[in-house]
Amino acid sequence: MPDSIADLVETPESGDAATSLYQRILNDIRDRIVSGEWEPGYRIPFEHELTEEYGCSRMTVNKALSQLAKAGLIERRRRSGSFVRRPQSQAAVLEIHDIRIEVEALGLPYRYELMSQIKRRAGAGDRDRLGSSVSGQLLALKCRHHAGARPFCVEDRLINLAAVPEAADEEFIETAPGPWLIGQVPWSAAEHVIRAAAADAETAADLGLSAGAPCLVIERRTWSAERPVTHVRFTYPANAHAVVARFTPSDS
Amino acid sequence: MPDSIADLVETPESGDAATSLYQRILNDIRDRIVSGEWEPGYRIPFEHELTEEYGCSRMTVNKALSQLAKAGLIERRRRSGSFVRRPQSQAAVLEIHDIRIEVEALGLPYRYELMSQIKRRAGAGDRDRLGSSVSGQLLALKCRHHAGARPFCVEDRLINLAAVPEAADEEFIETAPGPWLIGQVPWSAAEHVIRAAAADAETAADLGLSAGAPCLVIERRTWSAERPVTHVRFTYPANAHAVVARFTPSDS
DNA sequence: CTTTCAATTATGTATATACATATCTAAGCG
DNA sequence: CGCTTAGATATGTATATACATAATTGAAAG
Incomplete structure (x- = not known):
């Protein structure tokens, strides 16, 4: 290993x-x-x-x-x-970005859209995403963020209702779950996974792409006080998005 | 850990x-x-x-x-x-800048290959990559890193010879430029850009993919004492690689 | 019928022990 | 003096064993 x-x-x-x-x-x-x-x-x-x-x-x-x-x-x-051995290099800090700000920084009007919202009991696939310790009710959301007339990215999110029970009463029609969560739960740790993937049929339809088109996928898991809070997967069309991380050795 | x-x-x-x-x-x-x-x-x-x-x-x-x-x-x-578990690379590019370690962490034998090496005067395209202040000689390298029998990623690198004159005498046949540079120049700052892209014809051939296949592209610019040292672009086939970053608010 | 609790099971960590292997040191020999 | 060899040493791997811990099953109790 x-x-x-x-x-x-x-x-x-x-x-x-x-x-x-x-x-x-x-x-x-x-x-x-x-x-x-x-x-x-x-x-x-x-x-x-x-x-x-x-x-x-x-x-x-x-x-x-x-x-x-x-x-x-x-x-x-x-x-x-x-x-x-020789000193290891530093971990980069990735900012937790707000998509609204990102879109508006491009000078485009931002629009948020809730596509589906399901409350269900955690299954095996959910444990893969939120962490194996999760059991009980959770909220599965699918949303879309638009920049001007075009889809900017799709968001597929799980919220652990054991950690954030208030989410069960929230409608997420006006407010996107990301900003709402930040206001509700102070996060203590996060993990990002960034990868490239070919768009599957559903994602391609949601983003107006052809199936198999390259996409950037950013997944984030967030914990609050050792407890999994949320897992979110953002899928962006390639060329519409890049992640930037800057760091210097003196940070640590 | x-x-x-x-x-x-x-x-x-x-x-x-x-x-x-x-x-x-x-x-x-x-x-x-x-x-x-x-x-x-x-x-x-x-x-x-x-x-x-x-x-x-x-x-x-x-x-x-x-x-x-x-x-x-x-x-x-x-x-x-x-x-x-579902396939997920645990390689952490932002933390480990050594692809050998990355490959070996996956349990596969590592091999490095120098594909081309050109010394030339900086042009306009080079200034885009290294920074506008660069003028004079630089070294353009193209390398390939293998994991087992398959290409793992291609590396396209520029080295500013004004900052690292010793690079002109190095052959880069046994040693990859990344590890060599780390031993030569202490870096003081770095910037990563991570994005998804479709493989162009050349990259597809180098990686054994079909043209248009989704790839993860990681670009890194490094400075030493305010002076640009190197720009490197790694291109990985999607699904072969992911970037992981963990952090807590107290880090920043 | 539901809740509670104990047994079972697989993994998690730790121990003492054993022998293999690589490598450095020093003694012995020509 | 140079070479070989034997010992010492630290790590590398493997074993049998023990108990802890988490999760599930199933039986008993309400």
Whole structure:
């Protein structure tokens, strides 16, 4: 496994309380590396030293170190020890954008349209999107955002009613769910997945494209206090949209 | 955090003899997932079944499955079993700028290939990419990164020789320009643009796609001390790649 | 008929142990 | 002095075992 450094990031659904020992060891070492306390080339303590420090077995320490090695943060050499590798780069911050502002910035009139709204019990597919911990009622919305006369993007959203019960009484006819949610729930963490995909028949019809046309898909999962709040998938026609992220190493 | 996809890596020369058992189990399962034999939602055999099949202990099977779970290929649910997740790359381009690590994190052997290398004076199109302040010599590179037998992405790069004169003497046959630059120049700022696009004829040929196929394009401009260093455009086939970014408000 | 609770089951983590393997160190020999 | 060899050392993988935890099933109680 391997992981990428992204995998080393604590995901919101993994609480802090329930962390296992090997995870704690891993976090401790990772923190010392990314904070710069242990610089590249530094030899981190041997397994048997960490074993003593944490009062655990070598297997537990080994699990933490193996995963750090797979993540590329350290390099392990038999007989020599484990060494910090060159510093990892920073995570970029993507802004949570408001589509209205985006459209109006283009100088086009913005229009929002609710296409469907269904309240239902969470199924397996929903758990894929919101997180496996979700059970109970949720709200499935499909909306369309227009720029001038043309569709700008379609929005396919799930809202966890256990986290946001007020959403059940909201109509979402005038207000888009994104801005409404921001006013309701303070989010504590988010995850973006950005990818390209060919438009399926439904999406193509919604956006006025031909099936198979390239689209940019942005999915966002949001948590509030460790609890999944919403999953949303925006589908934009290619060329209508790009994501920009700027960052500097000094940010962290 | 995760982690352990590093073990998903199959070294090119690795036959069956040199690989460890847990790695072999991991590869077997991964292959069945990526080949489509086990579709998303499929329940893979329980640990105790794999224990029997491979004639090993549960810990060994568990190591393989845990790493697959961290790699995001499967989802594990207590009491229910382990299930194939819908395909989703966990590569984090914004965090890891090294495609080798990205490919290896997917458990595939990595290969780099230099396709062309041209030294020329900056023109108008180059200034669009590197910034208007650029004048003088620059290096234009085209490379291809492979994951296993298939092209993973093509890289189209400009290097400002005024900022990195050493690049003129580098061959870039063994080393990809990305890792080389990181070792040469400390970057102080970067900007990413991520978008979807239809493959043009040249890109389609390079990636083994049909023209018009949806692709994810990631462009990055990097500066060192206010001076443009490089502009690079990575083009990935859709479905082969996604960008993941996680963040919390406290980061910004 | 519904709710509650205990048993079952699969995974999650941890331990002690064992042997393999790579590599560095130092002793021994020509 | 240079080369070979044996030991020491740290990591790599595997085992058997144990108990914890989460989720589902089914039986008992209301």
